[in-house]
Amino acid sequence: GAGVSQSPRYKVAKRGQDVALRCDPISGHVSLFWYQQALGQGPEFLTYFQNEAQLDKSGLPSDRFFAERPEGSVSTLKIQRTQQEDSAVYLCASSLKGTGVPHEQFFGPGTRLTVL
């Protein structure tokens, strides 16, 4: 399909386990965003890439969270030593333009992470 895809859709992890969440943005989209969404809340910004450059990671809650987009397309969000408070839906969004140009973001279906 032509939309943003994320995998896995659901992930259950034991506390202390490392997880990796994948995002495939729309082909040609310059910007890629990661958000964390708790139940009944709006998305909270985690980090932003323009092509392969991570321009803003101010929203990452701790140094256990790491994101990369090495070739400017697919991105991976890694969470090390997961904690129960990491349980949330992780949304990825992509946008055609780079920073400084308001443009709608297209969201993937999200990965629902549950940490036991």
Add this chain to the structure above:
Amino acid sequence: GQNIDQPTEMTATEGAIVQINCTYQTSGFNGLFWYQQHAGEAPTFLSYNVLDGLEEKGRFSSFLSRSKGYSYLLLKELQMKDSASYLCAVLDSNYQLIWGAGTKLIIKP
């Protein structure tokens, strides 16, 4: 700090009109977005306002007043499929989207 306020939940009747309000206080303003999010699904884009006034798109309209830090989303001829959460988000001076918590809209027959 940055703040986006919208009602937590609203109820309306099928076929009626509903207005969902959003007020914001952000560091800078580069536009306001409305997104629709069905339960368990991704947010989908509805509208973008950067100038004052009303933007109409089919059954949905969005209004912005920058001086008041206020926007509303107007939904007409409500259908059952409009039951969803409606998220207001402001693009701040860093071109980062600041999101409200969303308004859960319940449509009753």
